[in-house]
Amino acid sequence: MAGRGVGCLWKRHVVEQLKQRDRVQRQAFEEIIHQYNRLLERSDLQVVFSERLQTDKYEHQNRHDLSPGVDGGRSDSLQQEMAQMRIKHQEELTELHKKRGELAQNVIELNNQIQQKDKEIQSNEAKMQEYHQQISRLEGECRDLRNSLTDLERANQTLRDEYDALQITFSALEEKLRKTTEDNLELVTRWMAEKAQEANRLNAENEKDTRRRQAKLQKELADAAKEPLPIDQDDDIEVLSEEAAKGTGETSPSRQPGRTPRRRSVNSFGSPEAAEAPAACADVRVPSTALHIFDAHDGEVNAVRFSPGSRLLATGGMDRRVKLWEVVSGRCEPKGALTGSNAGITSIEFDSAGTYLLAASNDFASRIWTVDDFRLRHTLTGHSGKVLSARFLLDNARIVSGSYDRTLKLWDLRSKVCMKTVFAGSSCNDIVCTEQCVMSGHFDKKVRFWDIRAESIVHELELLGRVTSLDLNHDRTELLTCSRDDLVKIIDLRTNAVRQTFNAQGFKCGSDFTRVTFSPDGSYVAAGSADGVLYIWNVLTGKLEKTLDKGHSSAINSVSWSPSGAYVASVEKGSKAVLWSDM
Numbered sequence: 074m075a076g077r078g079v080g081c082l083w084k085r086h087v088v089e090q091l092k093q094r095d096r097v098q099r100q101a102f103e104e105i106i107h108q109y110n111r112l113l114e115r116s117d118l119q120v121v122f123s124e125r126l127q128t129d130k131y132e133h134q135n136r137h138d139l140s141p142g143v144d145g146g147r148s149d150s151l152q153q154e155m156a157q158m159r160i161k162h163q164e165e166l167t168e169l170h171k172k173r174g175e176l177a178q179n180v181i182e183l184n185n186q187i188q189q190k191d192k193e194i195q196s197n198e199a200k201m202q203e204y205h206q207q208i209s210r211l212e213g214e215c216r217d218l219r220n221s222l223t224d225l226e227r228a229n230q231t232l233r234d235e236y237d238a239l240q241i242t243f244s245a246l247e248e249k250l251r252k253t254t255e256d257n258l259e260l261v262t263r264w265m266a267e268k269a270q271e272a273n274r275l276n277a278e279n280e281k282d283t284r285r286r287q288a289k290l291q292k293e294l295a296d297a298a299k300e301p302l303p304i305d306q307d308d309d310i311e312v313l314s315e316e317a318a319k320g321t322g323e324t325s326p327s328r329q330p331g332r333t334p335r336r337r338s339v340n341s342f343g344s345p346e347a348a349e350a351p352a353a354c355a356d357v358r359v360p361s362t363a364l365h366i367f368d369a370h371d372g373e374v375n376a377v378r379f380s381p382g383s384r385l386l387a388t389g390g391m392d393r394r395v396k397l398w399e400v401v402s403g404r405c406e407p408k409g410a411l412t413g414s415n416a417g418i419t420s421i422e423f424d425s426a427g428t429y430l431l432a433a434s435n436d437f438a439s440r441i442w443t444v445d446d447f448r449l450r451h452t453l454t455g456h457s458g459k460v461l462s463a464r465f466l467l468d469n470a471r472i473v474s475g476s477y478d479r480t481l482k483l484w485d486l487r488s489k490v491c492m493k494t495v496f497a498g499s500s501c502n503d504i505v506c507t508e509q510c511v512m513s514g515h516f517d518k519k520v521r522f523w524d525i526r527a528e529s530i531v532h533e534l535e536l537l538g539r540v541t542s543l544d545l546n547h548d549r550t551e552l553l554t555c556s557r558d559d560l561v562k563i564i565d566l567r568t569n570a571v572r573q574t575f576n577a578q579g580f581k582c583g584s585d586f587t588r589v590t591f592s593p594d595g596s597y598v599a600a601g602s603a604d605g606v607l608y609i610w611n612v613l614t615g616k617l618e619k620t621l622d623k624g625h626s627s628a629i630n631s632v633s634w635s636p637s638g639a640y641v642a643s644v645e646k647g648s649k650a651v652l653w654s655d656m
Contacts, residue, residue, distance in 0.1 A: 089198075092191075092194075096191065103184075111177075114173055118166065118169060265496075268494075268496055269496055272494070272495065272496045276527070276529050279526070279527045279529070280527060280529070283526070283527055356637070356638050356639070357592045357593055357594050357596060357597065357634075357638035358638055358639055358654065358655045359597060359609055359618055359619055359655060360607075360609070360619075360621065360640070360641045360653035360654050360655055361619065361621070361653075361654075361655045362653065362654060362655065362656065363621070363623055363624040363651050363652070363653055364403040364404070364640075364652045364653065364654050364656065365403060365404045365405055365651070365652040366624055366649060366650075366651050366652075367405060367649065367650060368648050368649055368650075369388045369390065369396060369398075369644060369648060369649065369650035370388065370389075370390030370391070370392045370394065370396065370648055371390070371392040371648065372390055372391040372392050372417075372648060373390055373391045373417075373630070373645075373646050373647070373648070374388055374389070374390040374391075374630060374631075374644035374645060374646075374647075374648065374649070374650060375389055375390055375391065375417060375418055375419055375420075375586065375630050375631065375644070376388065376389040376390075376418055376419065376420050376421045376432075376588070376630070376631050376644070377389075377421075377588075377631045377632070377633045377642045377643065377644045377650065378421045378422055378423060378633050379423075379633050379634070379635040379636060379640070379642065380423045380427040380444070381423055381425060381426065381427040381636055382427055382636070383400065383635040383636050383637040383639070383640065384399065384400060385397055385398065385399060385400070385408065385423075385427070385444065386398040386399075386400055386405055386633075386642055386652075387421050387423070387430060388421075388642075388644055388650055389417075389418025389419070389420070389421045389432055390417065390418060390644075390648075391417035391418075392417070393412070393414045393415065393416060393417060393418070393434070394410045394411065394412055394414070394418070395410065395411040395414075395418055395421055395430065395432050395442070396409075396410050396411075397409050397410070397411070397444065397447075400635075400640060400652070403652070403654060403656060404652070405650070405652055409447050410447070411430065411432070411442045411447055411449070412449075413440055413442075413449040413452070414432065414434040414436060414438075414440060415434070415436040415438075416434050416435035416436035416459075417434060417435045418432050418433070418434050419433045419434060419435060419459065419460065419461050419462065419586065420432065420433045420461065420462045420463060420503070420588075421433075422463070422464055422465060423444075424465050424469045425465070425467070425469055426469070427444065428443065428444060428445070429441055429442065429443060429444065429450070429469075430442050430443075430444055431463050431464070431465060431472060432463070433460035433461060433462055433463040433474060434459075434460060435459045435460075437454060437455075437456045437457065437458060437459065437460060437476070438452055438453060438454045438456070438460060439452075439453045439460050439463040439472065439474050439484075440452050440453070441453075441472075441486070451486060451489060453472070453474070453482075453484050453489070453491075455482060455491050455494075456474065456476040456477075456478050456480065456482065457476075457478040458476045458477035458478030458479075458500075459476060459477040460474050460475070460476045460477075461475055461476060461477060461500070461501060461502050461503070461586065462474065462475045462501065462502065462503045462504045463475075463504070464504045464505060464506050465506070466506050466525075467506065467507070467508055470485065470486050470487055471483060471484060471485055471486065471492070472484045472486065473504055473506060473511050473525075474504075475497070475501025475502070475503070475504045475513050476500075476501060477500045477501075478500075479496060479497050479498055479499055479500055479501070480494055480495060480496055480497060480501075481494070481495045481497055481501060481504070481511065481513060481523065482494050482495075483495075483525065493525075495523065497513060497515060497521060498515075498517070499515040499516045499517035499519065500515060500516040501513050501514070501515055501516075502514050502515065502516060502539070502540055502541055502542075502585055502586060503540065503541065503542050503543045503586075503588070504543065505543045505544060505545050505552070507545070507549050507566075509524065509525050509526060510522055510523065510524065510525070510531065511523040511525060512543055512552060513543075514540030514541070514542065514543045514554060515539075515540055516539050516540075516585070517539075518535055518536050518537065518538060518539055518540065518556065519533050519534065519535045519536070519540070520533070520534045520535075520536065520540055520543070520552070520554060520564070521533050522534075522569075532569050534564065534569060534571075536554065536556045536558070536560075536562070537556065537558040537560065538556035538557035538558030538559075538560070538582075539556060539557040539585055540554060540555070540556050541555050541556060541557060541582060541584070541585055541586055541587045541588070542554065542555040542586075542587060542588040542589045544588075544589060544590050544591050545591070546591045546595035547591075547593060547594060547595050548595070549566070550565070550566055550567060551563050551564065551565060551566060551572070551591075551595065552564040552566055553589060553590070553591050553598060555582060555587060555588075555589040555600060556582065557582050557585065558582075559576060559580055559581050559582050560574055560575070560576050561574070561575040561576070561589055561598060561600050561610070562574050562575070563575075563598075563612065573612065573615055575598060575600075575610040575615070575617075577608055577610075577617050577620070579602065579604060579606065579620075580600070580602045580606075580608050581602050581603040581604065582602075582603065583601070583602065583603035583628030583629065583630065583646070584628065584630065584646075586630065587600075587601065587628075587629070587630060587631070588630065588631035588632060588633075589601075589632060590632050590633055590634050591634065592634050592638065593634060593635075593636050593637070593638050594638070595612060596611070596612050596613060597609055597610065597611060597612060597618060597634075598610045598612060599632045599634060599641055599643075600632060601625070601628070601629020601630065601631070601632050601643050601645075602628070602629060603628040603629075604622075604628070605622065605624070605625035605626055605627055605628060605629060605645065606620055606621065606622040606625075606629075607620070607621040607622075607624070607625075607629060607632065607641070607643055607653065608620055609621075621653060624643070624651040624653070625643065625645045625647075625649065625651060626645070626647060626649070627645045627646040627647040628645060628646045629643050629644070629645050630644055630645060630646060631643070631644050639654060640652055640653065640654050641653040641654070
């Protein structure tokens with residue numbers, strides 16, 4: 074194969090050399106050769122013509138020799154015949170010259186074609202040279218690609234082996250995770266059972282302790298009744314009388330219906346201060362216009378709350394921030410943001426003085442900020458699930474939080490510890506508080522009433538749907554509930570029975586955490602619907618007072634009525650908040 078290729082190259086080289094010599098020497102001798110060819114053609118024609126003449130002359134002489142006695146008339150005919158032959162030969166010569174010219178023209182055209190073909194051959198040879206170079210380059214690239222392919226196949230095989238090893242490791246880790254998850258579920262189940270046993274034990278001990286304190290108190294009261302005592306105006310005697318009344322089953326004068334008791338309160342730092350129940354707002358206006366529609370958060374807004382003075386509005390959303398807005402001339406101007414939460418905010422509340430703000434979040438914690446300087450003061454962790462609601466108790470030194478982990482926790486802000494944990498048995502969606510009672514709404518459709526001191530359920534009330542929201546009127550004698558059966562109800566806390574039920578065509582509870590609210594004087598109820606419409610009912614007449622549908626474009630999550638009665642704020646699943654009023 075190699076010998077044949079060498080022979081072909083040698084022959085090609087000889088042919089190329091011959092063609093090169095022909096191209097170099099041809100032009101120098103081409104004209105001489107052309108003239109020489111013309112001379113040869115002429116000489117050939119003359120020789121042919123002379124031979125023809127000699128032949129004719131010889132034939133004529135032979136004829137004359139054969140007939141010497143012919144007369145002069147034949148001589149004339151012979152001359153005529155000779156003249157005709159001469160003309161004929163002249164015509165043949167002319168025709169030959171014409172053909173020679175045509176042949177010369179053909180030779181020239183063929184020479185031109187040969188030159189053109191030579192040029193084409195040169196061009197094709199140059200192209201062939203380029204193609205040979207390109208073929209050589211492509212062969213080199215093919216070799217490189219084959220080498221790269223070999224390397225890639227080797228690397229692929231290595232990666233496949235590593236993948237198989239990782240797959241085996243992953244399967245082992247997955248099996249280990251499954252076993253760990255099963256062990257974890259078993260441990261959680263055991264832990265919940267032990268917590269329930271511990272809660273029952275603590276409840277039993279608290280009940281024993283309560284009965285022991287009541288017996289001691291009755292004995293002290295019996296001893297004190299034997300001697301006349303001067304009337305003391307101290308609140309502690311009043312509280313003592315109330316506890317005695319509870320022990321004997323009588324009603325204390327300070328607890329009589331229609332009378333607002335005096336109470337001792339503690340501020341956020343734990344120092345006692347006298348505080349009366351805030352006066353009911355007499356100037357409640359039913360909103361009719363959306364004064365200000367604004368983007369409150371980057372994402373869903375879950376909670377909204379006015380400060381006690383109605384000057385500030387707080388909103389909490391899934392962007393992990395609580396934003397403060399100052400209400401100025403019917404608009405909400407941004408004042409600042411409270412940061413520190415690691416997940417979305419679920420509920421917010423101000424203390425009674427408006428100095429501190431409490432927020433619950435999805436990162437299993439509750440946090441407290443100071444409103445003036447936006448500083449994070451307390452972070453309360455201990456729940457094992459999302460904290461869905463957190464409220465200040467009336468002394469402002471303790472808070473109660475309810476979580477998705479089905480527990481309620483009582484926190485002391487002075488010691489920053491969890492004082493009590495109560496297992497509720499169902500996820501807690503909302504909480505409200507009175508002096509000694511905590512009311513919680515749950516996923517299992519029940520409203521539970523808890524005695525803070527005894528950690529025991531005083532009463533349970535079951536609704537027709539999952540409880541999403543709770544709120545108290547100004548006198549704390551009525552409890553407002555909202556549930557997933559699309560009903561808003563008022564429960565009389567003196568009889569623990571449903572007193573009023575509100576519903577409307579088109580009203581639909583949007584989520585398990587939809588918040589509703591009383592007006593400051595308790596005369597109206599405001600609730601947001603899944604279609605973005607705000608519904609307001611009149612408590613006195615039990616009828617729908619107004620519907621406001623020009624503000625929200627998605628389901629309303631929470632509603633808050635300002636303590637001054639002038640504004641209503643609502644937030645939605647989108648990013649917007651709306652400030653309503655009758656102006």
